[in-house]
Amino acid sequence: MVQIEYCVDPHRAEDFLCAMQEVRPMRERDGAFGWFLAHDPANEERHVEAFMAESWLDYLRQLERMTNADHATEDNARSFHQGSTPPTVTPLIGEHPNWQGAPDRAG
DSSP, X not given: OEEEEEEBOGGGHHHHHHHHHHHHHHHHHTXXXXXXXXXXXXXXXXXXXXXXXXXXXXXXXXXXXXXXHHHXXXXXXXXXXXXXXXXXXXXXXXOOTTOTTOOOOOO
16 A cells, blocks of 8 residues: 655645546556545644555556656645655555464454
């Protein structure tokens, strides 16, 4: 899973959401699935984009497949982010619940 955290001025949130609707098909075309966008009810500036990739290698391939138009689409969405640093990108690798020796959680 990849999470990208944006800090967006609440007065520009609608425009940000429109820009993110252009990001979704770009991500999905490059192999992402389960894409969604959420906001934090406790912090109206915090928005999180998240999507899944089959593997770490697939995610790296997604990055390599980005075209100049894809970069422009992503740059437009990121232009709504406030702050001196870019949005925080957090890649997460799923745990394997069926590892040998893992506690059984079904009982």
